[in-house]
Amino acid sequence: MQALARGAEAIRSRRVVFEAVGKVAIETFEVPVPAEDQILIETLYSSVSPGTERAHLLAEENTMTRTKGFPFQPGYANVGRIAAVGAKVGSYRPGQLVVTEQPHVSHVVLPATVGNGLLSQKYRDQYHSALSPEASFTPHHLIWPLADHTDARTLQACSLFSLAKVGLHGVRRARVELGEAVLIVGLGPIGLCAAQFARLQGAYPVLGLDPSAERRKFAIDCGVDAVFSGAGDLPAGHPLMAGVKPPVVVEATGRPEAIPQAFRLCAKNGRVVLLGSTRGVTGCVDFYTEVHKQGLDVIGVHALTRPVHTSVPGNWTDWDDTRLILDLVCQRRVDSAALLTHTMPVAQAAGAYQLICESRDAMGVVLDWRE
Secondary structure (H helix, E strand, O other): OOOOOOOOOEEEEEEEEEEEOOEEEEEEEEEEOOOOOEEEEEEEEEEEOOOHHHHHHOOOOOOHHHHHOOOEOOOOOEEEEEEEEOOOOOOOOOOOEEEEOOOOEOEEEEEOOOOOOOOOHHHOOOOOOOOOOOOOOOOOOOEEEOOOOOOHHHHHHHOOHHHHHHHHHHHHHHOOOOOOOEEEEOOOHHHHHHHHHHHHHOOOOEEEEOOOHHHHHHHHHOOOOEEEOOHHHOOOOOOOOOOOOOOEEEEOOOOOOHHHHHHHHOOOOOEEEEOOOOOOOOOOOOHHHHHHOOOOEEEEOOHHHOOOOOOEOOEOOHHHHHHHHHHHHHOOOOOHHHHEEEEEEHHHHHHHHHHHHHOOOOOEEEEEOOO
């Protein structure tokens, strides 16, 4: 890593781009020298979302690529090192490790914001998220520092923070209580993160449902108490559970047809958390029988439902949840490193996306930019 030389006008950078349905490319562009109130970050690792990014690559329902087409720049979870700082920046220094919610890109210039502050007006359009153009505020300018001594494996685990944050958000919104049984439907990385946070919250037992044997094994390794391949295998009244059905069901597949099943699996007067972003419309729901008569609370969870500046009980800000997750990962209190299955050089980005499209066993997929 080297700081930019004085008088330099730009640095050559690379980024991942979706050019068309199923087509991934690496393109080069120039990043300007940081202004006096900006920093330049050189990416070390960025993680791939097997849900959202796959959906955008394939232009599935409820995606930007489906509505507005290509090209599209994916990604929102980077770990990097500061390469240069502007003349008036006192809060950051070259060589410092940081986490950002930027796309898959080798270098990025960001305003040197600290904490959960708003951007100054001159930067708001420039640093607004392409994934959420309709939102009045998106936190994609935020910067989270990491300790200098953080090792490579932990940095890769930290790059999964965006997936972990979804899981944590769902558990918070469910208001899980000590001793309540929680069933996670869909044991992908988000579901497994939700399971870990449910355990930290005091859920007992934490159960998992997924047809993939490999994912069920991951779940056991992550501390899930019992796993099942399908709803028919889930016994009525699990021996670890106080009631016949769990009072909290977290739907983490994002499959529209899984939602009615989640209703049926939940205990009377329970809570069903819709955590996966569904790609399509759910049909044939008997709301009277499966929701009204059962007294279910149905909780929709999405990043844009977070408070902007101040955390409240059951719903924390993006800043606060990410800071907590990074601390828990670095202290080994949350094991996102256990979800790392593939680390690939960025030159093989097309292969990484092929992997998440074709294999249900690809969990934590990380691009390595240290070339």
